Amino acid sequence: MTLDKFFNAKNIAIIGVSRNPNKIGHIILRNFIDSGYNGNIFIVNPNAGSILNKTSYKKVSNINEDIDLAVIAVPAELVFDSVKDCNKKRIKNVVIVTSGFSEIGNVKEENKLKDYMNKNKMKCIGVNCLGVFDAHTKLDTLFLPRYRLKRPKEGGISFVCQSGAVGSTILDLATSQKHGFSKFISYGNATNVDESDLIEYLSKDQLTKVICVYVEAVKDGRKFMKVCSNVSKLKPIVLVKGGISEEGNKATLSHTGSLAGNAKVYSAAFKQSGIIEVKNLQEMLDAGRTFDSVMKPKGNRIQVITNGGGYGIMATDSIIENNLKMAEVGKETKKILKKVFGKNVTISNPMDLVGDATTEMYRTAISNALSDKNNDILLVIALYQTPLLTPDIVDVIIEANNLKKKPILVVSAGGEFTEVLKENLEETGVPCFTFPHQAVSAIKYLLEYHGR
Amino acid sequence: MTLDKFFNAKNIAIIGVSRNPNKIGHIILRNFIDSGYNGNIFIVNPNAGSILNKTSYKKVSNINEDIDLAVIAVPAELVFDSVKDCNKKRIKNVVIVTSGFSEIGNVKEENKLKDYMNKNKMKCIGVNCLGVFDAHTKLDTLFLPRYRLKRPKEGGISFVCQSGAVGSTILDLATSQKHGFSKFISYGNATNVDESDLIEYLSKDQLTKVICVYVEAVKDGRKFMKVCSNVSKLKPIVLVKGGISEEGNKATLSHTGSLAGNAKVYSAAFKQSGIIEVKNLQEMLDAGRTFDSVMKPKGNRIQVITNGGGYGIMATDSIIENNLKMAEVGKETKKILKKVFGKNVTISNPMDLVGDATTEMYRTAISNALSDKNNDILLVIALYQTPLLTPDIVDVIIEANNLKKKPILVVSAGGEFTEVLKENLEETGVPCFTFPHQAVSAIKYLLEYHGR
Numbered sequence: 001m002t003l004d005k006f007f008n009a010k011n012i013a014i015i016g017v018s019r020n021p022n023k024i025g026h027i028i029l030r031n032f033i034d035s036g037y038n039g040n041i042f043i044v045n046p047n048a049g050s051i052l053n054k055t056s057y058k059k060v061s062n063i064n065e066d067i068d069l070a071v072i073a074v075p076a077e078l079v080f081d082s083v084k085d086c087n088k089k090r091i092k093n094v095v096i097v098t099s100g101f102s103e104i105g106n107v108k109e110e111n112k113l114k115d116y117m118n119k120n121k122m123k124c125i126g127v128n129c130l131g132v133f134d135a136h137t138k139l140d141t142l143f144l145p146r147y148r149l150k151r152p153k154e155g156g157i158s159f160v161c162q163s164g165a166v167g168s169t170i171l172d173l174a175t176s177q178k179h180g181f182s183k184f185i186s187y188g189n190a191t192n193v194d195e196s197d198l199i200e201y202l203s204k205d206q207l208t209k210v211i212c213v214y215v216e217a218v219k220d221g222r223k224f225m226k227v228c229s230n231v232s233k234l235k236p237i238v239l240v241k242g243g244i245s246e247e248g249n250k251a252t253l254s255h256t257g258s259l260a261g262n263a264k265v266y267s268a269a270f271k272q273s274g275i276i277e278v279k280n281l282q283e284m285l286d287a288g289r290t291f292d293s294v295m296k297p298k299g300n301r302i303q304v305i306t307n308g309g310g311y312g313i314m315a316t317d318s319i320i321e322n323n324l325k326m327a328e329v330g331k332e333t334k335k336i337l338k339k340v341f342g343k344n345v346t347i348s349n350p351m352d353l354v355g356d357a358t359t360e361m362y363r364t365a366i367s368n369a370l371s372d373k374n375n376d377i378l379l380v381i382a383l384y385q386t387p388l389l390t391p392d393i394v395d396v397i398i399e400a401n402n403l404k405k406k407p408i409l410v411v412s413a414g415g416e417f418t419e420v421l422k423e424n425l426e427e428t429g430v431p432c433f434t435f436p437h438q439a440v441s442a443i444k445y446l447l448e449y450h451g452r
Numbered sequence: 453m454t455l456d457k458f459f460n461a462k463n464i465a466i467i468g469v470s471r472n473p474n475k476i477g478h479i480i481l482r483n484f485i486d487s488g489y490n491g492n493i494f495i496v497n498p499n500a501g502s503i504l505n506k507t508s509y510k511k512v513s514n515i516n517e518d519i520d521l522a523v524i525a526v527p528a529e530l531v532f533d534s535v536k537d538c539n540k541k542r543i544k545n546v547v548i549v550t551s552g553f554s555e556i557g558n559v560k561e562e563n564k565l566k567d568y569m570n571k572n573k574m575k576c577i578g579v580n581c582l583g584v585f586d587a588h589t590k591l592d593t594l595f596l597p598r599y600r601l602k603r604p605k606e607g608g609i610s611f612v613c614q615s616g617a618v619g620s621t622i623l624d625l626a627t628s629q630k631h632g633f634s635k636f637i638s639y640g641n642a643t644n645v646d647e648s649d650l651i652e653y654l655s656k657d658q659l660t661k662v663i664c665v666y667v668e669a670v671k672d673g674r675k676f677m678k679v680c681s682n683v684s685k686l687k688p689i690v691l692v693k694g695g696i697s698e699e700g701n702k703a704t705l706s707h708t709g710s711l712a713g714n715a716k717v718y719s720a721a722f723k724q725s726g727i728i729e730v731k732n733l734q735e736m737l738d739a740g741r742t743f744d745s746v747m748k749p750k751g752n753r754i755q756v757i758t759n760g761g762g763y764g765i766m767a768t769d770s771i772i773e774n775n776l777k778m779a780e781v782g783k784e785t786k787k788i789l790k791k792v793f794g795k796n797v798t799i800s801n802p803m804d805l806v807g808d809a810t811t812e813m814y815r816t817a818i819s820n821a822l823s824d825k826n827n828d829i830l831l832v833i834a835l836y837q838t839p840l841l842t843p844d845i846v847d848v849i850i851e852a853n854n855l856k857k858k859p860i861l862v863v864s865a866g867g868e869f870t871e872v873l874k875e876n877l878e879e880t881g882v883p884c885f886t887f888p889h890q891a892v893s894a895i896k897y898l899l900e901y902h903g904r
Contacts, residue, residue, distance in 0.1 A: 022839055022840075027839070099807075104795070104796070144837045144838060144839070145839050147869060148836060148837045148838070148839065148866075148869050149837040149866070149867075149869075150867045150868065161762070162762070163760065163761055163762030163763075164760075164807060165759065165760025165761065165762050165763055165807065165835050165837075166760065166762035166763065166766075168835070168837045169760070169763075169835055169837060169865035169866050169870075170865070172837055172865070172866040172867040172869075172870065173865050173866055173867060173870075173886070175867050176866075176867035176868055176871070214762060216762065216765060240766075242762050242765040242766050242769065243765050243769065244769045244773070245768060245769045245771075245772035245773060246772070247768050247769075247771075247772050247778055248765045248766070248768035248769040248772065251761070251764060251765045251768055251800075251802055251804075252761075252765055279889070280766070280770075280887055280888075280889045281766070281865070281887050282886070282887050282889075307617065308615065308616075308617025308618065308621070309615055309617065309703070309704075310613070310614070310615030310617050310618035310666060310668065310694050311615075311617055311618065311621075312703055313668060313694040313695050313700045313703045313704055314692075314694050314700070314732070314733070316697060316699050316700035316703055317694065317695065317696045317697045317699075317700040318732075319697075319699075320697035320698070320699050320700065321696070321697060326699055343556070344556070348703075350703055352703075355551075355616060355617065383617050383620070383621055384600060385596045385600045385601040385617075385620040385621060385624055386596060386600070387474055387479070387596070387597050387600065388474075413621035413622070413624070413625050413733070414601070414621050414624040414625055414628075415601075415602045415624040415625060415627050415628035416602065416628055417599060417600050417601075417624075418621075418624065418625075419628070434625070434734070435732055435733050435734050436732075437731070437732045437734075
């Protein structure tokens with residue numbers, strides 16, 4: 001059974017919409033209105049006649065039209081009745097954001113819910129979750145106000161996580177950094193749809209280029225490994241495991257109602273399943289948008305081009321530390337560049353165009369590096385503090401990237417001026433990083449996935 | 453001989469000011485005017501009558517007033533004559549930004565300069581450097597335009613680095629993140645003032661609370677160790693070593709004209725000298741502003757307070773991974789908090805106030821944690837995406853921090869809304885981080901320095 005309806009339902013019922021604008025159901029309705037979602041919204045509230053110009057129904061079964069998806073935001077004690085009413089109305093897909101189930105020890109109630117849904121072939125995202133956001137269709141059940149949590153632009157990253165807080169912060173951060181998303185799912189207690197189901201679904205989603213996952217406990221290890229082994233052959237799965245320490249592990253029990261298990265066992269299983277396990281959320285974001293943006297490298301030789309000697313050196317250190325390979329500049333390229341640059345630039349790797357590098361020098365260095373058969377990946381460090389580097393350096397990099405010859409990653413550290421130029425690059429799909437070690441770790445995971 | 457004049461000279465001569473606004477000398481003059489520096493500026497240019505409303509002198513020795521400090525920005529071949537003329541005028545402090553000396557193999561010319569200055573008891577910052585910026589006096593020789601490179605506010609971080617690019621990017625980044633600086637020195641080739649001299653000087657600077665250093669090659673290892681052994685007893689030295697790999701090491705030769713040496717030997721020497729060696733610039737900034745802001749912890753037990761379960765778990769993982777200690781909540785505190793919070797909050801560590809945590813709940817949790825004798829450091833994770841966390845959470849944290857009872861570090865990940873609240877905290881000296889692993893690494897270095 002596909003999970004398609006969770007992302008492109010035509011008629012959606014929001015059950016539990018309050019008049020109070022601070023209540024979850026109300027925020028969900030408001031977000032559906034603000035998002036420009038291209039579908040029909042019906043609201044359910046036994047008391048209110050009309051909220052935000054929408055007529056409310058006492059029960060979902062009172063609605064005449066067919067409903068594809070219900071979003072349930074009623075208090076925990078009313079969830080079961082709502083689900084039953086959904087079933088009566090033949091709604092087979094529900095997002096239940098309500099908390100108060102197994103995560104606070106209320107296992108019995110959750111099991112009752114689960115059994116009922118399984119028996120009636122219903123699929124549920126939740127309980128105890130933020131739900132779903134689709135950057136392409138704009139379907140958005142996240143009950144967090146848009147001024148607090150911005151929604152990202154369209155792109156190829158999909159993110160699956162138990163934790164609503166991890167999901168929402170990453171979404172918010174990624175938006176401000178101009179990364180593009182396909183689908184976001186915070187699945188909470190995974191009552192009857194778990195991370196494996198979601199990952200399998202995303203593997204078939206044409207718009208998803210990389211699947212990022214934050215997970216504390218895997219519900220069904222065997223299923224997870226089987227699914228990921230297959231999916232990781234199709235697209236990269238980048239994963240952060242929470243609860244790798246014994247102490248952190250204990251803390252997961254009160255978080256999602258399940259123990260996170262032995263870290264080493266998990267890591268081994270991840271590796272065996274072709275999953276790229278990263279150290280933290282920063283690495284996940286860095287690797288995620290790299291997989292989303294760059295092409296498959298033909299080999300593992302990295303050429304560094306820089307206008308800051310120190311940054312070139314730190315990049316080199318990081319490359320060597322991660323057992324990656326510095327490219328050697330080809331003879332032909334050396335000859336050409338020596339002629340153009342003269343004695344001020346050492347034609348090697350890192351190639352230091354020095355502090356008075358111009359945009360034109362970058363153009364020459366990059367285009368020759370792209371033609372050079374002796375490297376496979378370009379790490380371009382462009383520090384925008386110097387006046388000779390004009391803002392059209394961005395165009396130079398974008399044009400080079402558009403040739404689709406080799407993966408290009410960019411490092412630029414700085415303040416406002418730098419951030420604007422970085423955003424311009426990110427907008428067109430060039431992954432940018434603040435520090436060399438970040439770009440290098442992204443390259444490491446890229447090469448790991450492609451077996452280079 | 454003190455280096456005081458480099459930071460608070462009264463009469464400064466800028467030698468080599470061009471009419472061309474893109475030339476280095478011109479930019480330096482422009483920056484002195486824009487910075488609001490409280491001193492007199494004299495400019496030297498053999499050709500121009502007046503630049504930016506300042507009369508120019510043909511030679512520095514033609515100026516009538518006494519000059520404390522000269523900033524030399526003439527082409528390399530004219531530097532020696534300028535220095536001689538400075539000496540004639542009894543100027544003993546010069547910043548030479550000009551490049552084209554040992555870093556491109558021109559060792560002979562640099563040695564000639566060095567010998568002359570040593571003989572005449574002159575002190576020189578440079579050659580081949582950005583020079584000096586003092587956030588308190590506003591003295592500013594950095595020849596990078598202010599719209600590209602913002603200058604930071606006053607604070608306690610001083611930063612010493614060979615590399616101009618590393619220095620300027622960090623300054624720019626730190627400014628946008630509202631960190632406060634005392635003194636910044638990019639010393640380039642260290643012709644006759646090296647990192648050791650600068651570190652020793654900064655150890656006596658009352659406004660410097662932490663000395664950050666980026667170094668590729670140490671000029672005089674024995675001197676460096678001796679100086680740092682003494683200084684590190686007075687204030688923390690946080691250091692990044694560039695060129696730790698053999699390949700990176702080789703690249704340093706073309707960068708500053710000196711080989712960076714064996715990384716392991718360096719690391720051992722750093723450790724022996726009480727230096728805190730960090731892995732990269734991110735860690736340097738994170739540790740630097742933590743040392744600048746927080747008090748000395750009384751012990752090593754960390755209490756985590758969060759409104760996002762996943763973040764609490766990741767913080768715990770990171771604490772354990774770094775061999776740090778999770779605090780146990782005291783019996784008395786447990787009793788009080790159980791009464792206030794009821795069953796929805798698990799009173800433990802991490803203390804998860806869950807997604808609907810209010811500002812008032814944070815106030816209660818933080819104030820009780822501050823009174824609890826069973827912890828020494830608070831790691832407060834405040835995720836601002838949820839509507840119940842009102843912006844006055846910032847006031848709650850600032851008030852708690854102002855009590856000066858324990859170090860408080862804050863983690864908040866997100867976009868614009870989050871960044872604004874983080875900046876408010878940073879402005880008042882509460883160090884903020886995006887991800888738990890960053891805060892935990894800063895705590896690790898804090899505890900390492902204080903021997904906890």
